[in-house]
Amino acid sequence: MAQDLTSAAPGYRHRRRQPVLPDAVLGMAFFIVAEAMLFFGFVSGHVIVEANAMGGWPPPGQPRLPVASTAVNTLFLLASGAILFYAGRRFRESADAARRPFVLSVALGALFVLLQGYEWQGLIREGLTLSSSSYGSFFYMIVGTHALHAVGAIGWLFVLLFRLQKGWLTEESFQAGRMLWYFVVLIWPMLYWQVYL
Amino acid sequence: MSADHADHAHHHHEPTFIEKYIFPTDHKFIATQYLVTGLLMALIGGFFAYAFRVQLAWPGTDIPVFGHMSPAEYNAAITNHGSIMIFWVAMPVLIAAFGNFLIPLMVGADDMAFPRLNRLSYQVFLVSAIMIIVSLFVPGGGFGGAWTAYPPLSAEATYNLTPYGSSLWLAAVAVEFVAFLIGGINFIVTAMNARAPGMKWDYVPMVVWMICIASILFMASVGPLVAGAVMLFFDQTLNTGFYDPSRGGDPILWQHLFWFFGHPEVYVVLLPATGMVAEVITVFSRKKLFGYQLILFTAIGTGVLSFFVWAHHQFIAGIDPRMANLFTITTVLISIPIAEMLFLYIATLYKGSIEYTTPMLWALGFIFCFLIGGVTGIPLGASGSDIYLHDSYFVIAHFHYTFFPIAFIGSFTGITYWFPKWFGRMMNETIGKIHFWITFIAFNGIFLPLFVLGLAGQHRRIYNYEHFPDLSTPDLQMLRVMATTSLLILLAAQVLFIFNFFWSMWFGEKASANPWKANTLEWTVPSPPPHGNFSEFPTVYRGPYEYSAPGRDTDFWPQHEPS
Numbered sequence: 001m002a003q004d005l006t007s008a009a010p011g012y013r014h015r016r017r018q019p020v021l022p023d024a025v026l027g028m029a030f031f032i033v034a035e036a037m038l039f040f041g042f043v044s045g046h047v048i049v050e051a052n053a054m055g056g057w058p059p060p061g062q063p064r065l066p067v068a069s070t071a072v073n074t075l076f077l078l079a080s081g082a083i084l085f086y087a088g089r090r091f092r093e094s095a096d097a098a099r100r101p102f103v104l105s106v107a108l109g110a111l112f113v114l115l116q117g118y119e120w121q122g123l124i125r126e127g128l129t130l131s132s133s134s135y136g137s138f139f140y141m142i143v144g145t146h147a148l149h150a151v152g153a154i155g156w157l158f159v160l161l162f163r164l165q166k167g168w169l170t171e172e173s174f175q176a177g178r179m180l181w182y183f184v185v186l187i188w189p190m191l192y193w194q195v196y197l
Numbered sequence: 198m199s200a201d202h203a204d205h206a207h208h209h210h211e212p213t214f215i216e217k218y219i220f221p222t223d224h225k226f227i228a229t230q231y232l233v234t235g236l237l238m239a240l241i242g243g244f245f246a247y248a249f250r251v252q253l254a255w256p257g258t259d260i261p262v263f264g265h266m267s268p269a270e271y272n273a274a275i276t277n278h279g280s281i282m283i284f285w286v287a288m289p290v291l292i293a294a295f296g297n298f299l300i301p302l303m304v305g306a307d308d309m310a311f312p313r314l315n316r317l318s319y320q321v322f323l324v325s326a327i328m329i330i331v332s333l334f335v336p337g338g339g340f341g342g343a344w345t346a347y348p349p350l351s352a353e354a355t356y357n358l359t360p361y362g363s364s365l366w367l368a369a370v371a372v373e374f375v376a377f378l379i380g381g382i383n384f385i386v387t388a389m390n391a392r393a394p395g396m397k398w399d400y401v402p403m404v405v406w407m408i409c410i411a412s413i414l415f416m417a418s419v420g421p422l423v424a425g426a427v428m429l430f431f432d433q434t435l436n437t438g439f440y441d442p443s444r445g446g447d448p449i450l451w452q453h454l455f456w457f458f459g460h461p462e463v464y465v466v467l468l469p470a471t472g473m474v475a476e477v478i479t480v481f482s483r484k485k486l487f488g489y490q491l492i493l494f495t496a497i498g499t500g501v502l503s504f505f506v507w508a509h510h511q512f513i514a515g516i517d518p519r520m521a522n523l524f525t526i527t528t529v530l531i532s533i534p535i536a537e538m539l540f541l542y543i544a545t546l547y548k549g550s551i552e553y554t555t556p557m558l559w560a561l562g563f564i565f566c567f568l569i570g571g572v573t574g575i576p577l578g579a580s581g582s583d584i585y586l587h588d589s590y591f592v593i594a595h596f597h598y599t600f601f602p603i604a605f606i607g608s609f610t611g612i613t614y615w616f617p618k619w620f621g622r623m624m625n626e627t628i629g630k631i632h633f634w635i636t637f638i639a640f641n642g643i644f645l646p647l648f649v650l651g652l653a654g655q656h657r658r659i660y661n662y663e664h665f666p667d668l669s670t671p672d673l674q675m676l677r678v679m680a681t682t683s684l685l686i687l688l689a690a691q692v693l694f695i696f697n698f699f700w701s702m703w704f705g706e707k708a709s710a711n712p713w714k715a716n717t718l719e720w721t722v723p724s725p726p727p728h729g730n731f732s733e734f735p736t737v738y739r740g741p742y743e744y745s746a747p748g749r750d751t752d753f754w755p756q757h758e759p760s
Contacts, residue, residue, distance in 0.1 A: 019390035037420025
């Protein structure tokens, strides 16, 4: 092979830099832009189909969504985000100070996902499925995509919690993880407004 | 940031065999992987072009190597030709290969910001490439609903008759987007956070800017298409009705979501190519890039505007005519910044001491061909004339005059220019120039006749024109034969490139660190650059295009030299 990568340059040292935003935070910011556009795509499709629907929306004969109980559930998610914000503040003092709010925040996030799953069970029993109507299709696709993001983000927060426990957690990766969770939390009221109301 | 991580400056260890070839994180090696994979995929895309062009020129013949082509195979061939050339050739070569190779070297960094994510990006891309190849061999054959995959044809297996091919095609495209999302984040973070001290925003080489702008465009536009692809996938596999009007869905919705991505995508692949052309024309005309900041702001403006032109692909899809007026205006507007950019390149050439090396020929060929592509876009962007030209071969000729310069002329510009740095040896100039002239002339020989055919009313996606008496006249058939003959010459000429590429890799003349006497930082390290790139990290003192500066002995002034 003509390409020679076997030898490191003489005197090679890993380079340290002091950028304005750490790499992980900046990378997460761009990732969130792409994710926001994904939800924008779903919601715009939903808006168009809803506007063109013959015979009203939701379509006749389809179950109604649990608007009130989901509103309560939304509060759990928002609380989870606020508590994680608080945990981030405390983390600057010490890792120990951040532990309890961090655990509480992840628990509330998990509670949100579980309650959503419980509501899905009820809706499926009432006959709202992915293929029962475009109403059901959009509901399960949009809310399901959000749920997948929530589950993924909670999994990532668990990894960070484990690192916190071991004392490996850096401010940089905690900040990036918090940003992902804020995204999951803050996009939800938008989706709730579009899908449920 | 915890103290032990931040202060852990360590000597880099030698990569083992596994780390180097199986799971490499070195940006140069990942760039080589992307380049080789992209060029291999180009062979597949080229083979499809060969097969369906022979079918069009001599309908019903036994195509050598391919055999007899059925209508379904014809559809699969055109669909996968388009998909592969855009998603598996232009994107990996122009953005991923050159982005990986150039960004760390040009900004003075040892590697990308996230080396392991970079490796993941290539692995995901490789999976997607395997998926698209597999999709050609599943029962029912490859997907044949065109690279735009309009429903209901793409959504209903009873219509497209490719139950597995269409889903696999869609999944492959979606997986490929994940790869470029990861890669794009890496490029931007590296260019923002890992620049050498002193490298201000207007000291950054143009190609780095262009790849970063392209990555941002990609990230901002890909979300809606992934959303649309999920819906289409559900329609195909889970019996939903997102695009089925009989069940309350809307087939035009897919077109909006697809083209909201599809049009910025044109600029995603265009901008890196123009960036490489900018590097090459400054070096070989020994002149400063004319209007650096203007080119940069033009590119950013083009990027923003590209999000507001998508519906010009849908003028005859039944959209509101008032909307067509708006999109005509934005579409014709976007030709202004691109024309301006190309004229600034021509202004760079003006009164330069031009040296006709192979990369320079490719760069000039790019400007020539892309101008034709741009000019022929205007009648398509204006809704009044588009009604007549839509879905004709005029459209095909137009976008090949934009995409071929981007994907191939642009790539050849980059490959011939950076080959000495990449592989440490010079390419053969004589073979390179013969390859350029045959490719350039043959390319025009393919697509100039298609403009005429399109204006004569030849519709796209027709398997055999013998069934259309108005279109099977001898003079039109002669133009088809001319285009196909040119294609055969063009494909044959690529043997020269492949030979030159591999022969030069092992037997070419050894390249010095800076064979072209260029200014940018990648030419300060040995050819090929060692693992970790810089033995001493550079500091930047000036912009990248200080050629023929008055009062200096040499006609170039490297960025890292203290004044």
